[in-house]
Amino acid sequence: MTALTTRLPRMVKPAALHTLLLYVASFAVALTLAGALVTLTGKSMSETAYALYQGSLEGGGSIGLSIDEATPLLLVALGAIVCARAGIFNIGQEGQLLMGAMAGAVVGLFMPGPGWMVMVGSLLGAALGGALWAGIPAVMYYWRGVNVVIGTLLMVFVAAQLAMYVVTQENLLQEDGEAGARSPQSNLLAEGVMLPRVGEYPDLNVTSGVFVVLAATVAIVLLLRHSTWGFRLRMLGHNPAAARRSGVRATVLGGGALLISGAFAGMAGGIMLSGTIGRFQPGMADNVGWEGLLVALVARNHPVAAIPVALFFGGLRAGGGFLASTGVPRYLVSVVTALLVMAAVFPAAYAELSKLRKRNKPVVVEG
Amino acid sequence: MSTRPSTDNGDTATAGTAATAAPAPAVELTGITKRFGTVVACDDVRLSVQRGEIHGLLGQNGAGKSTLMKILTGLVRPDSGQIMIDGGEVSISDPLVAAGLGISMVHQHFSLIGRMRVWENVTLGERGHVDRASARRLVTEVGDRYGLAVDPDRAVEDLTTGERQRVELIKCLRRDPDLLILDEPTSVLTLKESHELFSVLRRVTKEENKTVILISHKLDEILHATDQVTIMRSGAVVARRRTADTDVRELAREMVGREVSRLTAGSAVGALDALVEDIGAAKEAKEEDEEREVRLRVTDAHATGRDRRPLLRGLSLTVHAGEILGLAGVEGNGQAALGDLLSSLLELDKGTVEVCGKAVRAGRPGAMHAAGVGVVPEDRHVSGCVLDMSLAENLAMADLGEVARGSFLSPRRLRSRAERLISEFDIAAPGPDIQMRRLSGGNQQKVVLARELAADPKVLVVAQPTRGLDVGAIEYMTERIQKAAESGIAVLLISTELEEILTLAHRIAVIHRGAIVGEMTRAEVDVERLGMMMGGQAA
Ligand SMILES: Nc1ncnc2c1ncn2[C@@H]1O[C@H](COP(=O)(O)OP(=O)(O)O)[C@@H](O)[C@H]1O
Ligand SMILES: [Mg+2]
Numbered sequence: 001m002t003a004l005t006t007r008l009p010r011m012v013k014p015a016a017l018h019t020l021l022l023y024v025a026s027f028a029v030a031l032t033l034a035g036a037l038v039t040l041t042g043k044s045m046s047e048t049a050y051a052l053y054q055g056s057l058e059g060g061g062s063i064g065l066s067i068d069e070a071t072p073l074l075l076v077a078l079g080a081i082v083c084a085r086a087g088i089f090n091i092g093q094e095g096q097l098l099m100g101a102m103a104g105a106v107v108g109l110f111m112p113g114p115g116w117m118v119m120v121g122s123l124l125g126a127a128l129g130g131a132l133w134a135g136i137p138a139v140m141y142y143w144r145g146v147n148v149v150i151g152t153l154l155m156v157f158v159a160a161q162l163a164m165y166v167v168t169q170e171n172l173l174q175e176d177g178e179a180g181a182r183s184p185q186s187n188l189l190a191e192g193v194m195l196p197r198v199g200e201y202p203d204l205n206v207t208s209g210v211f212v213v214l215a216a217t218v219a220i221v222l223l224l225r226h227s228t229w230g231f232r233l234r235m236l237g238h239n240p241a242a243a244r245r246s247g248v249r250a251t252v253l254g255g256g257a258l259l260i261s262g263a264f265a266g267m268a269g270g271i272m273l274s275g276t277i278g279r280f281q282p283g284m285a286d287n288v289g290w291e292g293l294l295v296a297l298v299a300r301n302h303p304v305a306a307i308p309v310a311l312f313f314g315g316l317r318a319g320g321g322f323l324a325s326t327g328v329p330r331y332l333v334s335v336v337t338a339l340l341v342m343a344a345v346f347p348a349a350y351a352e353l354s355k356l357r358k359r360n361k362p363v364v365v366e367g
Numbered sequence: 368m369s370t371r372p373s374t375d376n377g378d379t380a381t382a383g384t385a386a387t388a389a390p391a392p393a394v395e396l397t398g399i400t401k402r403f404g405t406v407v408a409c410d411d412v413r414l415s416v417q418r419g420e421i422h423g424l425l426g427q428n429g430a431g432k433s434t435l436m437k438i439l440t441g442l443v444r445p446d447s448g449q450i451m452i453d454g455g456e457v458s459i460s461d462p463l464v465a466a467g468l469g470i471s472m473v474h475q476h477f478s479l480i481g482r483m484r485v486w487e488n489v490t491l492g493e494r495g496h497v498d499r500a501s502a503r504r505l506v507t508e509v510g511d512r513y514g515l516a517v518d519p520d521r522a523v524e525d526l527t528t529g530e531r532q533r534v535e536l537i538k539c540l541r542r543d544p545d546l547l548i549l550d551e552p553t554s555v556l557t558l559k560e561s562h563e564l565f566s567v568l569r570r571v572t573k574e575e576n577k578t579v580i581l582i583s584h585k586l587d588e589i590l591h592a593t594d595q596v597t598i599m600r601s602g603a604v605v606a607r608r609r610t611a612d613t614d615v616r617e618l619a620r621e622m623v624g625r626e627v628s629r630l631t632a633g634s635a636v637g638a639l640d641a642l643v644e645d646i647g648a649a650k651e652a653k654e655e656d657e658e659r660e661v662r663l664r665v666t667d668a669h670a671t672g673r674d675r676r677p678l679l680r681g682l683s684l685t686v687h688a689g690e691i692l693g694l695a696g697v698e699g700n701g702q703a704a705l706g707d708l709l710s711s712l713l714e715l716d717k718g719t720v721e722v723c724g725k726a727v728r729a730g731r732p733g734a735m736h737a738a739g740v741g742v743v744p745e746d747r748h749v750s751g752c753v754l755d756m757s758l759a760e761n762l763a764m765a766d767l768g769e770v771a772r773g774s775f776l777s778p779r780r781l782r783s784r785a786e787r788l789i790s791e792f793d794i795a796a797p798g799p800d801i802q803m804r805r806l807s808g809g810n811q812q813k814v815v816l817a818r819e820l821a822a823d824p825k826v827l828v829v830a831q832p833t834r835g836l837d838v839g840a841i842e843y844m845t846e847r848i849q850k851a852a853e854s855g856i857a858v859l860l861i862s863t864e865l866e867e868i869l870t871l872a873h874r875i876a877v878i879h880r881g882a883i884v885g886e887m888t889r890a891e892v893d894v895e896r897l898g899m900m901m902g903g904q905a906a
Contacts (some may be wrong), residue, residue, distance in 0.1 A: 224774055239750070242749075245735075
């Protein structure tokens with residue numbers, strides 16, 4: 001065993017090989033399980049796989065849908081990456097996204113002015129709403145020492161309650177209409193406030209939010225790698241004590257990272273609102289916040305790597321939707337896509353965990 | 368274990384029962400080899416230890432001493448080799464087997480639990496019900512038997528390091544081991560405590576015919592306390608001597624592999640005697656002391672830790688331009704807090720810090736650095752550098768302004784600055800982009816020093832600057848620190864190694880329980896008195 005592990009490095013980079021094997025194994029397991037499940041419920045595995053493909057990749061329409069799904073995922077992931085680089089774990093994106101969408105809806109519905117201005121205002125409002133929602137746990141942390149993971153998580157539940165409340169009060173955001181016939185959702189945004197869709201083809205067209213997100217990705221890559229801000233952020237994330245010694249103020253920089261991450265999640269909500277859904281609904285976050293976190297995890301906190309990962313996750317979401325529309329029961333769709341998501345996440349999570357374990361090893365008997 | 372009725376006239380206990388011709392050694396290791404990746408920690412090691420002797424295992428940091436002993440206690444499995452205990456071959460697959468064979472070890476770093484009481488710590492790991500009364504009795508009994516007085520009801524966190532050491536020893540001795548291994552036991556003790564420890568070891572071997580292996584990298588101790596000595600260098604045994612037949616020079620030469628200067632012998636290998644003799648010849652460097660400008664003044668500093676325990680209790684000190692103030696003291700008496708204070712990592716409850724006459728706000732991120740305090744911290748991995756960033760980035764981190772244009776870094780400036788410092792400070796690295804983690808300890812230390820000196824500090828704080836370094840790196844650090852002082856920087860040297868302080872300092876202050884308890888110039892040094900002050904006795 002020792003002989004093998006010492007000889008290996010000369011042949012291949014063992015880490016890369018190890019990771020590759022882990023991915024292969026984990027997808028093999030997931031596919032086997034999914035196949036077994038599908039067959040057991042009396043469906044055909046090949047038909048299911050084909051439907052997934054049809055829904056995510058076949059033809060411009062499906063591809064456009066996948067990209068639309070990937071857009072907010074990538075934005076959420078970018079925010080999570082900024083936070084992770086600063087050594088802070090914001091896991092409340094699901095709530096920040098919802099609050100962003102809510103703020104975006106308020107601006108979009110009530111702000112006067114020309115359509116394009118309201119549209120921009122709505123997006124900015126969404127970012128602000130998300131930042132505010134992340135700001136609360138930031139304050140709780142830097143003032144009272146409340147753990148960020150717990151703080152941000154708690155705010156997810158508060159957000160869900162608040163969202164439900166505002167769409168069931170007629171003097172707040174609930175849609176207009178007959179007393180008994182109102183749904184718990186807001187009015188539709190005006191046509192001119194919606195993000196324009198781009199793409200000439202009859203089928204392949206995507207929301208222009210995509211460009212906002214790609215620009216954000218480029219900006220984050222450049223800032224993290226080449227700016228003094230990025231340098232300080234990385235220093236803070238890797239070694240807070242050394243950072244403080246060199247004059248990094250954790251409250252400003254770390255708190256700022258948390259706000260940025262919240263703003264990104266909020267903006268994702270805003271793009272979903274004015275890019276695809278068109279109105280505020282309490283269930284609209286639909287796990288995008290959580291899955292965005294997973295995108296960051298699988299991409300190992302690299303903004304560029306997050307692009308293909310977000311596309312993969314977006315494709316799964318689009319494919320899953322299509323699969324459900326072919327009559328496969330919803331729960332089965334959920335389980336199958338969840339298995340594939342887990343297959344993608346497992347190797348990264350495993351690497352992350354073993355890193356932690358190494359770091360926490362007791363050093364009592366060290367020589 | 369039955370104590371043999373000692374005839375009390377023979378000089379060796381084994382001679383009394385010499386029915387067999389030559390008794391088998393208590394421990395015999397042959398051909399022991401252990402690799403960690405490419406590092407050969409033990410290379411075909413042979414070690415033979417007779418029953419009833421104190422056997423010294425001498426070697427520099429990294430020589431493989433701890434690894435060898437961990438093999439003997441079942442914590443590390445050797446790649447090859449043979450272990451014989453009292454003449455019979457054994458396979459020590461885990462620590463339980465070692466315990467069964469009567470082997471017990473006090474590790475280099477204590478494994479006590481601070482919140483728990485002494486008796487609880489001593490019986491820790493016991494299976495089944497532990498009854499309090501008998502556990503306390505046990506502590507007292509073992510303590511009386513070996514002269515290791517300690518109150519069984521006190522919490523370990525309230526004990527001094529010397530007392531903690533006693534608890535560790537009681538924990539081992541209550542199992543009545545045949546073979547007792549101590550890994551660098553004196554690194555946390557005062558001189559007096561060390562001597563007490565050695566007399567306990569003497570009693571254990573003389574009266575109970577137990578065997579002791581004492582690991583150390585201090586020559587003084589080996590000469591004082593052992594009967595035989597085995598010297599290791601880079602994983603291999605390079606010499607075996609009867610202690611009575613050797614001297615400091617020879618031991619130092621064998622351990623390092625070449626002749627070492629008197630100065631280095633002093634600080635690097637712990638030959639206190641050589642240094643004390645030097646005192647007479649010490650330069651009277653204090654002539655103009657009074658006139659020199661005060662660079663650093665800490666006044667009545669009080670600070671509390673996270674757990675509400677006091678770290679500093681009214682500490683005051685001054686350091687002048689061009690002088691090296693050595694701060695001596697037993698580990699854990701506030702040195703780390705002082706280092707943190709001067710690194711902007713600690714806030715004060717009361718008291719002030721002034722640099723060149725200007726008050727600096729304690730605990731404000733970057734304030735000390737901005738005021739001109741450079742720090743080479745005690746644990747460079749904790750606040751000295753960022754292991755996951757590159758060498759060039761580590762060299763730049765405190766002075767980003769120098770490598771930035773506006774709010775963006777200039778890769779060219781980052782690189783050229785790094786290249787300049789790498790050659791100026793003789794840092795061995797394949798290039799400026801290498802990850803800090805991949806440098807050796809000595810080179811990491813050089814990087815930290817280079818960065819701090821590059822900022823042109825008024826005051827330089829160096830804490831345990833040579834801990835864990837090899838002799839070459841120690842010589843380098845010693846020289847650089849001296850040069851820094853010669854160039855007019857006020858140097859505060861914080862060290863638990865008295866030898867290091869005696870080698871470098873012009874003036875010595877002693878820290879105990881978070882305050883300065885005494886000061887003397889280099890010329891007035893009296894080791895006895897220093898030792899007493901370090902142990903907290905008024906002197
Ligand atoms: N668990 C380990 N993994 C990798 N290398 C190790 C390990 N333990 C020790 N080493 C290496 O083996 C060498 C000898 O270490 P050690 O036995 O601790 O030396 P000593 O106790 O003489 O200072 C060193 O180079 C050290 O870095
Ligand atoms: Mg050791």
